[in-house]
Amino acid sequence: MTRYILQRLGYMIITMFLIATFTFFLMKFLPGTPLSAADKLSEEQQAVVLEKYGLNDPVPVQYFNYMVNLTQGDLGISFQFDNREVTTIILERIGPSMTLGFQAMVIGTILGMLLGLISAIYHNGFLDYGSTFIAVVGKSIPSFVFAGILQYFVGVKLGWFPVALWEGWEYTVLPTVALAIFPIAIAARFMRTEMLEVLGSDYITTARAKGVNKFGVVFKHGLRNALIPLITVLGPLAIGLMTGTLVIENIFAVPGIGEQFVKAINTNDFPIIMGTTLLIAFLFIFIILVIDLLYGVIDPRIRLAEGE
Amino acid sequence: MENHKPSKDLFVPVERTDNDSEKINRPSLSFWQDSFIRLRKNVGAMIGLFVLIALGVMAIFGPYMNSYGEFEQDLSRAKMPPKVEGLGWLGMDGTLSSVQTADTLEKAEQKAYMRFNNQEEFITLQTLNDGSNGQPAEVEAEYDVYAAKGMEDQSFWFGTDGLGRDLWTRTWMGTRISLYIALLAATIDMIIGVAYGGISAYYGGRVDNYMQRIIEILVGIPNLVIVILMILILEPGILSITIALTITGWISMARIVRGQVLKLKNQEFVLASRTLGSKDNRILRKHLVPNVLGLIIINTMFTIPAAIFFEAFLSFIGLGLPTPIASLGTLIDDGFKSLQIYPHILLFPAIVISLIMIAFNVLADGLRDAFDPKMRE
Numbered sequence: 001m002t003r004y005i006l007q008r009l010g011y012m013i014i015t016m017f018l019i020a021t022f023t024f025f026l027m028k029f030l031p032g033t034p035l036s037a038a039d040k041l042s043e044e045q046q047a048v049v050l051e052k053y054g055l056n057d058p059v060p061v062q063y064f065n066y067m068v069n070l071t072q073g074d075l076g077i078s079f080q081f082d083n084r085e086v087t088t089i090i091l092e093r094i095g096p097s098m099t100l101g102f103q104a105m106v107i108g109t110i111l112g113m114l115l116g117l118i119s120a121i122y123h124n125g126f127l128d129y130g131s132t133f134i135a136v137v138g139k140s141i142p143s144f145v146f147a148g149i150l151q152y153f154v155g156v157k158l159g160w161f162p163v164a165l166w167e168g169w170e171y172t173v174l175p176t177v178a179l180a181i182f183p184i185a186i187a188a189r190f191m192r193t194e195m196l197e198v199l200g201s202d203y204i205t206t207a208r209a210k211g212v213n214k215f216g217v218v219f220k221h222g223l224r225n226a227l228i229p230l231i232t233v234l235g236p237l238a239i240g241l242m243t244g245t246l247v248i249e250n251i252f253a254v255p256g257i258g259e260q261f262v263k264a265i266n267t268n269d270f271p272i273i274m275g276t277t278l279l280i281a282f283l284f285i286f287i288i289l290v291i292d293l294l295y296g297v298i299d300p301r302i303r304l305a306e307g308e
Numbered sequence: 309m310e311n312h313k314p315s316k317d318l319f320v321p322v323e324r325t326d327n328d329s330e331k332i333n334r335p336s337l338s339f340w341q342d343s344f345i346r347l348r349k350n351v352g353a354m355i356g357l358f359v360l361i362a363l364g365v366m367a368i369f370g371p372y373m374n375s376y377g378e379f380e381q382d383l384s385r386a387k388m389p390p391k392v393e394g395l396g397w398l399g400m401d402g403t404l405s406s407v408q409t410a411d412t413l414e415k416a417e418q419k420a421y422m423r424f425n426n427q428e429e430f431i432t433l434q435t436l437n438d439g440s441n442g443q444p445a446e447v448e449a450e451y452d453v454y455a456a457k458g459m460e461d462q463s464f465w466f467g468t469d470g471l472g473r474d475l476w477t478r479t480w481m482g483t484r485i486s487l488y489i490a491l492l493a494a495t496i497d498m499i500i501g502v503a504y505g506g507i508s509a510y511y512g513g514r515v516d517n518y519m520q521r522i523i524e525i526l527v528g529i530p531n532l533v534i535v536i537l538m539i540l541i542l543e544p545g546i547l548s549i550t551i552a553l554t555i556t557g558w559i560s561m562a563r564i565v566r567g568q569v570l571k572l573k574n575q576e577f578v579l580a581s582r583t584l585g586s587k588d589n590r591i592l593r594k595h596l597v598p599n600v601l602g603l604i605i606i607n608t609m610f611t612i613p614a615a616i617f618f619e620a621f622l623s624f625i626g627l628g629l630p631t632p633i634a635s636l637g638t639l640i641d642d643g644f645k646s647l648q649i650y651p652h653i654l655l656f657p658a659i660v661i662s663l664i665m666i667a668f669n670v671l672a673d674g675l676r677d678a679f680d681p682k683m684r685e
Contacts, residue, residue: 011524019529026537136352136673140665142617144624144640145658148647156648163648243532247624251644262625265540273540277533284530 005293012285019281024066027270028059053077053271075275079268086275090257096166097249097256101241103176108183109237113230115184116191120199121218131188138185143244147178147251164253175252179244183237190233194226228298235291239284343602346678353674356667363664367487370480374465378481379632382472387650388453390467390475405450413445420449467652469642473632479656482634486661489546489635490615493553494608500554501561502604506592508562509569516566523559531556535618539627546629549622553615561607568600602679609672613665620661636661 050056053076057065069076075086115131122128154174155163161173198204199222207221249258257276264272337345347353371378389404406423410416417433424431434448466475508519535552542548572578573596581591597604616636622628623637631638636657643654 015525015529018525019533023533023537026541029541136670137666140613140669141662142620142665144620144644145662148640148644148654148658152647152651152654239530239532243621246532247621250624265536266626277537281530281533284533 004296008289008292012289015285016278016282020067020070020278021063023274023277024063027274028062030268030270053079070278075278076271078272079270086271089260089272090275090279093255093257093260095256096254097245097258099172100175100179100245100248100254100256101238103172104179104241104244105183105238107176108180109187109230109234111180112184112187113191115188117195117218117223119188119192120195123196128192132192135185135188135192138181139189141181143178143182144247144251146181147175147248150174150178151251164251166254171252171254175248175254178248178251179241182240182244186233186237186240187230190230191226194229195222198222198226228295231291231295231298235288238287238291242280242283339602343675343678347674350674350677352670353678356670356674359663359667360671363483363660363667364487366480367484370483371477374474374476376464376474376477378473378477378634380473384472387470387646387653388464388468388472389650390465390652390656391463403450403452405448407446407448409444409446411444413447416445416447420447423449424451466656467650469653470646475639475653475656478634478639479636479660482636482639482657483660483664485546485629485634486616486619486636487664489550489553489619490612493550493557493615494611496550496554497557497561497611498604498608501558501607502565502597502600504558505562505565505567506569506596506600509566510573510588510592510596512570512573520566523562526556526559529556535622536625536627539622544622544627544630546633549619549629553618557611557615561604561611564603564607565600568603569596572596572599602675606672606676606679609668609675613668613672616661616664616668636664 047056055062066076073087075090078084078086078089081089112135115134119128119131151163151174154160162171163174165171199218204217204221207217212221245256246258246261248254249256250262253259257279260272261276261280263269264276404424406420408416408419408423410419413435420433421431430452432450432452434450435446464474464476466479469475469478504519508516534556538552538555539548542551578591578595581595586594619628619635620637620640623635623641628637628641629635639657640654640661643651643657647654
């Protein structure tokens with residue numbers, strides 16, 4: 001197990017290094033400098049600005065500096081906002097993104113599991129078809145389309161929740177729902193398949209034969225065993241949510257990482273683009289690692305298989 | 309119940325020969341025929357298939373069904389609501405409506421007229437609440453945009469956008485481009501993935517080892533990041549979006565093909581073929597790939613909606629196709645800008661993209677079941 005973790009950590013570091021290198025040189029190829037909008041500056045002034053961003057050094061030196069700073073958590077200075085460090089900007093904005101992602105994840109998986117459970121219990125019944133339909137539609141309809149529907153009908157027509165901005169609890173409702181539809185769909189589909197398989201297995205028949213009531217069979221014997229494989233979908237779910245927040249934050253004007261990222265793309269603010277890219281990449285890799293390890297820890301069958 | 313016992317002389321022994329007992333009564337079905345029969349029984353998948361065919365036909369012929377061009381701008385007809393002769397009951401009657409509330413009926417009416425530029429002759433008012441029962445007065449105003457602009461003889465089936473471009477034409481042109489990007493990306497993914505996975509598994513040993521190490525590193529890089537970075541250097545365009553989508557897209561295909569080929573390559577029919585003198589190339593093409601084809605098709609069917617989603621997603625974060633090209637993504641992005649007052653601009657592309665995504669997913673699910681021999685009855 002230790003060897004496996006070390007190996008995975010090794011891969012993680014290599015991947016992060018490659019991504020950082022790749023993004024760095026990519027940004028060097030892109031047109032645009034912090035001077036783009038300031039052509040009127042004299043040559044001396046331009047030199048001062050370039051010096052401030054360390055852009056006068058040869059590229060290899062810049063690369064070395066960037067990498068050294070990166071290991072210390074310093075992502076450079078933003079082009080767009082004068083003298084503001086990228087790390088600070090990102091830290092300020094990580095809160096709303098995390099809130100949204102976390103709420104959507106928790107609400108989505110719980111609701112999805114319930115739907116899947118209902119499907120499996122009433123297999124091939126009306127409720128099963130209903131929740132399967134919800135799952136297919138939820139998986140297919142892009143989150144931004146769903147966000148539009150919510151914004152127009154719930155926000156504008158009914159006026160139940162604010163349409164945009166970020167000023168309190170009620171502002172999180174619509175974006176959370178828009179994001180949660182994806183985890184609901186995925187968890188429901190997955191739960192249904194797993195639960196059907198578990199309910200058909202021998203130990204369930206045994207439990208039933210011994211007189212355990214339906215409730216006990218489903219929740220005590222069935223659900224617990226069906227939950228384990230659910231961990232495997234948490235990774236793709238979290239990644240799906242990260243992709244989703246990029247657009248959802250823009251639609252609902254949430255001051256999070258995603259909104260900042262899109263702004264940075266539109267203003268060629270390379271330090272912020274790089275910083276956010278690295279952050280997204282890091283989260284992505286980290287989540288996959290944690291879930292893989294968690295899976296091994298929770299399911300005794302996997303641990304046994306590795307021990308052999 | 310009384311038990312009737314039929315007398316024995318009612319029975320005549322069947323004439324049986326050896327030939328008959330070995331006779332195969334059911335028609336022999338190939339894998340594909342069998343799968344197709346199962347697919348046909350799957351109602352959802354068939355509906356999905358028909359929806360896709362219908363949308364495909366519309367994407368090809370839709371833009372030519374009226375006389376408005378894709379890039380034909382005319383600000384005098386900007387943001388016209390949809391109007392289809394005979395579909396007025398669906399709300400597609402070319403009018404805009406708005407509910408206004410105020411303290412008194414008079415004020416509410418005034419507000420309602422104001423909302424539509426005071427063109428009273430084209431506004432029909434309907435009083436929802438005259439304000440006499442203590443609640444604020446409510447008035448619903450219906451504004452006939454086509455009459456107000458003197459365009460009664462015209463009808464924009466899906467309405468027009470902010471620059472007066474016909475949304476019917478643009479929606480189907482956008483569908484065409486989105487489908488084109490998705491199909492192209494899926495095909496390239498398929499070719500690279502099958503070649504990579506097939507070679508890696510078939511040759512095995514050191515080749516496989518190195519090729520898998522490369523995949524392991526690539527898998528770790530989030531495709532979201534790669535796609536965005538690629539678009540940044542390549543400049544948005546149909547080709548660059550396709551390339552960006554394929555850069556990481558082929559990996560899952562390669563993994564699936566590799567797993568399957570590893571399983572198949574040690575089976576007897578491959579050995580037999582080899583004994584008969586087949587070269588590697590022939591074994592891969594004639595024996596291994598056809599046996600993996602089912603999985604390849606299913607995986608491609610799931611790649612296509614994913615590619616459509618990513619194209620739309622890129623438009624959203626400002627990396628989509630450059631204006632004035634229409635794709636479902638750029639149209640939806642555009643629709644959000646005036647969602648509150650003119651929801652029709654968002655509505656139609658959103659419906660089309662949702663239908664495409666649902667249809668592909670349902671069809672892919674159906675195919676997966678159909679190709680699974682365990683589901684055979």
